[in-house]
Amino acid sequence: MREFAYDVVCIGNAIVDVLAHADDAQVARLGLSKGVMTLIDAARAEELYAKMGPAVEVSGGCAGNTASGVAALGGRTAFIGKVRDDQLGAVFTHDLRAQGVTFATPPLEAGPPTARSFIFVTPDAHRTMNTYLGACVELGPEDIDAAIVGSTQMVYFEGYLWDPPRAKEAMRKAAKIVHAAGGRMAITLSDPFCVTRHRDEFLSLLGREVDIVFANEEEITSLYRCDFEEAIERVGAQVKVAALTRSEKGSVAVAGSRVVRMKAEPVAHVVDTTGAGDLYAAGFLHGLTQGHDLADCARLGGICAAEIISHIGARPEADLAELAAPALNQAR
Amino acid sequence: MREFAYDVVCIGNAIVDVLAHADDAQVARLGLSKGVMTLIDAARAEELYAKMGPAVEVSGGCAGNTASGVAALGGRTAFIGKVRDDQLGAVFTHDLRAQGVTFATPPLEAGPPTARSFIFVTPDAHRTMNTYLGACVELGPEDIDAAIVGSTQMVYFEGYLWDPPRAKEAMRKAAKIVHAAGGRMAITLSDPFCVTRHRDEFLSLLGREVDIVFANEEEITSLYRCDFEEAIERVGAQVKVAALTRSEKGSVAVAGSRVVRMKAEPVAHVVDTTGAGDLYAAGFLHGLTQGHDLADCARLGGICAAEIISHIGARPEADLAELAAPALNQAR
Numbered sequence: 001m002r003e004f005a006y007d008v009v010c011i012g013n014a015i016v017d018v019l020a021h022a023d024d025a026q027v028a029r030l031g032l033s034k035g036v037m038t039l040i041d042a043a044r045a046e047e048l049y050a051k052m053g054p055a056v057e058v059s060g061g062c063a064g065n066t067a068s069g070v071a072a073l074g075g076r077t078a079f080i081g082k083v084r085d086d087q088l089g090a091v092f093t094h095d096l097r098a099q100g101v102t103f104a105t106p107p108l109e110a111g112p113p114t115a116r117s118f119i120f121v122t123p124d125a126h127r128t129m130n131t132y133l134g135a136c137v138e139l140g141p142e143d144i145d146a147a148i149v150g151s152t153q154m155v156y157f158e159g160y161l162w163d164p165p166r167a168k169e170a171m172r173k174a175a176k177i178v179h180a181a182g183g184r185m186a187i188t189l190s191d192p193f194c195v196t197r198h199r200d201e202f203l204s205l206l207g208r209e210v211d212i213v214f215a216n217e218e219e220i221t222s223l224y225r226c227d228f229e230e231a232i233e234r235v236g237a238q239v240k241v242a243a244l245t246r247s248e249k250g251s252v253a254v255a256g257s258r259v260v261r262m263k264a265e266p267v268a269h270v271v272d273t274t275g276a277g278d279l280y281a282a283g284f285l286h287g288l289t290q291g292h293d294l295a296d297c298a299r300l301g302g303i304c305a306a307e308i309i310s311h312i313g314a315r316p317e318a319d320l321a322e323l324a325a326p327a328l329n330q331a332r
Numbered sequence: 333m334r335e336f337a338y339d340v341v342c343i344g345n346a347i348v349d350v351l352a353h354a355d356d357a358q359v360a361r362l363g364l365s366k367g368v369m370t371l372i373d374a375a376r377a378e379e380l381y382a383k384m385g386p387a388v389e390v391s392g393g394c395a396g397n398t399a400s401g402v403a404a405l406g407g408r409t410a411f412i413g414k415v416r417d418d419q420l421g422a423v424f425t426h427d428l429r430a431q432g433v434t435f436a437t438p439p440l441e442a443g444p445p446t447a448r449s450f451i452f453v454t455p456d457a458h459r460t461m462n463t464y465l466g467a468c469v470e471l472g473p474e475d476i477d478a479a480i481v482g483s484t485q486m487v488y489f490e491g492y493l494w495d496p497p498r499a500k501e502a503m504r505k506a507a508k509i510v511h512a513a514g515g516r517m518a519i520t521l522s523d524p525f526c527v528t529r530h531r532d533e534f535l536s537l538l539g540r541e542v543d544i545v546f547a548n549e550e551e552i553t554s555l556y557r558c559d560f561e562e563a564i565e566r567v568g569a570q571v572k573v574a575a576l577t578r579s580e581k582g583s584v585a586v587a588g589s590r591v592v593r594m595k596a597e598p599v600a601h602v603v604d605t606t607g608a609g610d611l612y613a614a615g616f617l618h619g620l621t622q623g624h625d626l627a628d629c630a631r632l633g634g635i636c637a638a639e640i641i642s643h644i645g646a647r648p649e650a651d652l653a654e655l656a657a658p659a660l661n662q663a664r
Contacts, residue, residue, distance in 0.1 A: 020430075021649065054400065054427040054647055057389035068386065087419040087445070095386040098352075113419070315386055317353065 004183065006102070006152035007075040007289040011144075011174065012063025013136040013160055014081030014105075015115040016088045017274065019127075019312060020055040022120035027128055032120060037129040037191050039163060040118075045132035048118050057088070058313040059095035060117060062158045062190060065275045065314040069282025069304055071100040072320040075289060078102035078148050084135040088114040095315065105143050108135045125270040125309065133164055140166040141173045149174050150181045153289045154212075156281065159190035162198040175209035184240070186212035188281055189219040199223060212241045212288075214281045220244050232259060241294070243284045243301060245277055253284075253298040262298035265306035275314025279304040283324065292328070299327045336515065338434075338484035339407040339621040343476075343506065344395025345468040345492055346413030346437075347447040348420045349606065351459075351644060352387040354452035359460055364452060369461040369523050371495060372450075377464035380450050389420070390645040391427035392449060394490045394522060397607045397646040401614025401636055403432040404652040407621060410434035410480050416467040420446040427647065437475050440467045457602040457641065465496055472498040473505045481506050482513045485621045486544075488613065491522035494530040507541035516572070518544035520613055521551040531555060544573045544620075546613045552576050564591060573626070575616045575633065577609055585616075585630040594630035597638035607646025611636040615656065624660065631659045 027034050030051060040048065059068075067079040079096050083089030085107040092114060096103045115134040119127045139161070149155060155178045161167035175185050187202070187210045189195050195202060195215075202223060206213060213235060215223065220231045220242075228244075232254055235242040242254040250264040283304035287297030307318050359366050362383060372380065391400075399411040411428050415421030417439040424446060428435045447466040451459045471493070481487060487510045493499035507517050519534070519542045521527050527534060527547075534555060538545060545567060547555065552563045552574075560576075564586055567574040574586040582596040615636035619629030639650050 049426060052426075052430060054391070054430045055423075056645065057423060059386070091387075091389060094381060094384075098384060098386045313388065 004151055004153045005076065006078050006148065008067070008070045008154045008156055008285050009078045009080065009148055009152040010063035010067035010070070010156045011080040011161065011171070012158040013061050013115055013133060013164070014064060014083045014092050015061035015117050015131060015136070016092055017058045017060030017117050017119050017314065018049070018052070018055045019058060019119045019121055019274070020053040022053065022122055024122055027120055027122060032128045032130065034122070034128050035126050036193055037131055040130045040132050042132060045116070045118065048130055052118055052120070056312065057091065058315060059092045060275070060314050062160065062188060062278045063156065064092070064096060065278035066156060066282045066285070067101045068096060068099045068315045069279045069320060070286050072316045073282065073286040073304070073324055074321045075286045078152070080105050080143055080145065080148070082108060082135045082139040082143065083114045084108040084112065086113050088116060089135070099315070102148070104145065104148070108138055111135065111138060119274060121272050121274070121312070125273050127272065127274045137164040139164060139170055141170045144170050144173045144177065146177050149177045152178065152183050154184050154186055154285060156186040156188070156285060158188055159194045159198065159202060162194070162201060172209060184211040185209055186214065186285065188214040188277065189223060192218045192222050195219050195222045206238045211239055213239050214243050214277070214284070216245045216247070216277060241288070243281070243298065245280050251280065251298050251301060253294045255294055258294065260294045260298055262295065262302060265302040267306045267310055270309050272312045273309050275308045276305045278314060279308040279316065296327060300324055303327060336483055336485045337408065338410050338480065340399070340402045340486045340488055340617050341410045341412065341480055341484040342395035342399035342402070342488045343412040343493065343503070344490040345393050345447055345465060345496070346396060346415045346424050347393035347449050347463060347468070348424055349390045349392030349449050349451050349646065350381070350384070350387045351390060351451045351453055351606070352385040354385065354454055356454055359452055359454060364460045364462065366454070366460050367458050368525055369463055372462045372464050374464060377448070377450065380462055384450055384452070388644065389423065390647060391424045392607070392646050394492065394520060394610045395488065396424070396428060397610035398488060398614045398617070399433045400428060400431045400647045401611045401652060402618050404648045405614065405618040405636070405656055406653045407618045410484070412437050412475055412477065412480070414440060414467045414471040414475065415446045416440040416444065418445050420448060421467070431647070434480070436477065436480070440470055443467065443470060451606060453604050453606070453644070457605050459604065459606045469496040471496060471502055473502045476502050476505045476509065478509050481509045484510065484515050486516050486518055486617060488518040488520070488617055490520055491526045491530065491534060494526070494533060504541060516543040517541055518546065518617065520546040520609065521555060524550045524554045527551050527554045538570045543571055545571050546575050546609070546616070548577045548579070548609060573620070575613070575630065577612050583612065583630050583633060585626045587626055590626065592626045592630055594627065594634060597634045599638045599642055602641050604644045605641050607640045608637045610646060611640040611648065628659060632656055635659060
């Protein structure tokens with residue numbers, strides 16, 4: 001078998017999360033769409049920040065969170081995404097590298113600042129995200145490093161990359177390199193509204209550029225415009241593997257006609273659901289790239305998601321490799 | 333009685349905390365002095381950050397934390413300190429203002445960046461702080477806004493201000509304005525090593541420029557070079573009020589010959605002791621400026637300290653005014 005330098009390369013928007021507590025009344029007063037990700041411009045970013053409570057800054061971005069999770073599990077991983085050469089860019093870069101993720105995309109030296117997402121966490125642990133993409137809009141095919149992307153088992157990228165103008169070209173370039181090198185491409189559908197914005201393009205990717213799909217129930221049913229059970233069948237026919245998450249109802253892993261239904265891991269106290277899907281993907285991808293079967297991949301995903309929702313922020317705090325060890329040993 | 337626009341004005345180093353988990357082995361390997369604050373230069377800051385794990389950014393600085401706590405309790409408060417006009421300066425400024433603290437010190441437009449403290453939190457919940465003062469070294473008498481300082485019941489400042497070159501001049505100017513306006517000056521001794529660096533100057537401040545002193549057991553015994561019981565007597569003779577904290581042993585409040593010993597508030601799980609002293613001061617100062625007696629001030633201090641050590645970061649997350657209400661109502 002071919003030797004790969006990386007297990008998983010994650011590509012996505014490079015974002016620093018700015019997290020604050022808020023109540024439902026404040027979310028309504030600010031005119032925010034609760035529970036979803038809304039793209040905002042620089043002026044709205046300034047306005048929202050001025051009205052937001054005291055906050056905490058934590059590196060985020062879906063694919064960045066996933067890369068961080070894979071590295072915490074012991075996987076060899078790299079991240080591709082665009083920051084500026086500013087203080088928040090330095091924070092984002094530091095946090096990935098400190099977790100053991102290779103991050104070598106050259107930062108912008110002029111233009112918009114590093115992206116940030118203003119996240120309002122309500123007492124029900126849900127997050128309302130307002131993302132200013134900043135430097136991320138400059139990600140393009142020139143940022144796809146063939147030395148990295150051509151030497152990985154798996155590239156995982158965000159559906160959100162269909163929002164900035166040239167990132168989709170970058171993804172098509174990555175798909176060609178990855179497939180030529182014998183690796184696989186995975187997408188996360190990111191968000192139900194992201195699916196609405198890009199449904200036809202996403203549908204045309206599956207089974208062609210993309211081999212593996214991650215989605216939650218709302219995203220996959222929105223993609224196929226049918227109920228969940230029918231969506232399971234359709235996605236199973238279209239891609240090699242699908243991992244479908246259902247919050248407290250656990251997840252469903254699909255490979256062709258094989259369907260595994262996995263319960264959610266118990267969580268004593270849900271604090272902040274930011275990053276649950278990203279860390280589920282980290283666990284699942286780590287399982288896949290380490291050669292585990294579908295059920296163990298889904299179990300690993302659930303373990304990682306449970307860790308991330310038990311604290312504020314979307315990067316792991318506990319030792320994921322240690323948390324995952326019993327599930328992996330059991331599997332051997 | 334004279335009407336004051338502010339209850340408490342806090343003056344100190346304006347710092348963004350960069351917090352990461354670490355174990356004792358890493359603290360030793362990096363050559364850090366566990367449990368204390370060490371001043372570092374720009375080169376060492378870069379070196380330490382490169383070796384630090386993934387981190388979280390939270391506004392900090394002792395006096396900034398205290399201002400934030402007083403505001404959370406419902407007190408009218410302002411902060412004076414120096415940031416640069418950079419992204420971390422914007423974060424620091426936002427977090428204070430969002431808490432309701434007036435912060436109007438003009439930021440530096442050139443020169444060193446906003447200060448940051450690299451804080452390694454070990455599993456025993458202790459923090460090892462490494463502070464790069466950056467823009468803070470430029471704080472001087474010109475930053476003492478007479479309109480603010482001349483209209484407050486209380487100015488509270490950090491002993492740490494004796495480290496940068498011109499801040500002590502700023503404090504002497506503040507003391508003159510405050511006393512002329514009928515207000516009081518309070519100091520926190522900040523840190524045992526800070527006491528060692530500036531012992532003679534601190535001793536000469538007490539009872540002259542300074543009316544109220546906050547210290548923990550180690551700091552006050554280092555100041556007077558005697559045991560704790562003797563230090564209680566000596567500080568009682570030198571200042572109007574002293575509040576002496578003893579971690580899990582609670583605190584001792586002293587006013588002349590009156591000595592109140594207060595038990596610590598119970599805490600289910602101590603996560604991070606960063607800011608315990610700062611928030612004790614917030615509660616105590618809020619009690620004093622709202623006219624409560626010594627025992628209630630000490631109780632309020634304990635309640636605020638207990639909240640802050642139950643989570644990561646030194647700014648309050650819970651509703652302090654709500655937590656404090658029972659203690660204050662009981663007192664009426």
